Amino acid sequence: MLESKLLSSLFLWGDNMLIRVRFFGDMKNYLKKSQMTIEIPHGSTIREFIFELSENVDVNLLDKFVDKDEIRSGIRILVNGRNISHLQGLETVLEDRDLVSILPVAGGG
Secondary structure, eight states, X not given: OHHHHHHHHHHHHHTEEEEEEEEOHHHHHHHXXXXXXXEEETTOBHHHHHHHHHHHHTSOHHHHXXXXXXXXXXXXXXXXXEEGGGTTXXXXXXXXXXXXXXXXXXXXX
16 A cells, blocks of 8 residues: 555655746745745746746736737746747747746836
């Protein structure tokens, strides 16, 4: 019985990946944290990641980050230092241990 549970948990763990997340600026203050790690299914896109992240922080970040199928102009999302707008945008596929950085765009005058 114990062996079955252990194998089952190893199998389930193998279907997920860990994503490191860093928050900057207003996002860091709003969420009251600068970083975290979340577990999401293998093959998840940035869009799916945002949904899972929303579940973890209990805030609807999809509405805050996405407008009409694009990242809002006031937000930058980087995967391993690369802006997702230079990758596949919301359809960028994440890999295990990726680092996702979420930055508000600084503005002013």
